[in-house]
Amino acid sequence: MHSIYKTLRSNSYSVPCELCSISGLCVPRLLNNTLSSVLERKKSYSKEEIIVKAKTPLKKFFIVHSGALKTFVTTPENNEQINGFYLPGDIVGLDAISTKIHNNNIQALSNTLICELDYDELMNMIDTHKDVRDLVLKLLSADIYNYQKLVLCYSQKKSDERLATFIYSLYLRYQQRGHTSLSIKLAMSRAEIANYLGLTIETVSRNLSKMQEQNILTAKGKYIYINNLEALIDLVN
DSSP states (O other): OOOTTOOOSOTTOBOOGGGSTTGGGOHHHHTTOOHHHHHHTEEEEOTTOEEEOTTOBOOEEEEEEESOEEEEEEOTTSOEEEEEEEOTTOEEOGGGTTTSBOOSEEEESSSEEEEEEEHHHHHHHHHHOHHHHHHHHHHHHHHHHHHHHHHHHHHHOOHHHHHHHHHHHHHHHHHHTTOOOSEEEOSSOHHHHHHHHTOOHHHHHHHHHHHHHTTSEEEETTEEEESOHHHHHHHHO
């Protein structure tokens, strides 16, 4: 049996610049600035630290270099509703373009390194670089598509299918970032997964146990090892 702690290609869960989803938007790289200029744009945040609060005027977008972020809103009952998880290479805040304010709270799920992209710089690049304009449209389209998939997941899938879809989507997202292992380290807690999927913690735990009994995966703490990828895909579908 494979070890659940099998090392991924990147232990830090960081992404090299060339695999970042917004590599074409990197201002220092577009302007042929030095590596130090790129690094100066990076800021570190501690676990659970708020990067930006909802209703804050839009001035910057945030790109995850290492670690992970979540976005959430606070309901009228003062409860947290999570609506997104962001991994290395993801850009956060594009939904704020229409309102000019951040619609969500953005919080670090772990110690996280962020690259910042100035809103005005992005708008100027859209005007002068066709490739950047096309990339922004692609990113916005992907956001819409992912939201539609989430709604479909909520409305049509059973609880075990929702969880399988979430795990498989994480696997695919890490694969796109160069991670070649079937082992996934979850940046989010069971409670946060349940909140995001509209389930209870007990339901998430029960379905994880069920998938372990079926030898689809092995779960221990924040680690999940996919034992049978085809069976996981079957459950998703």
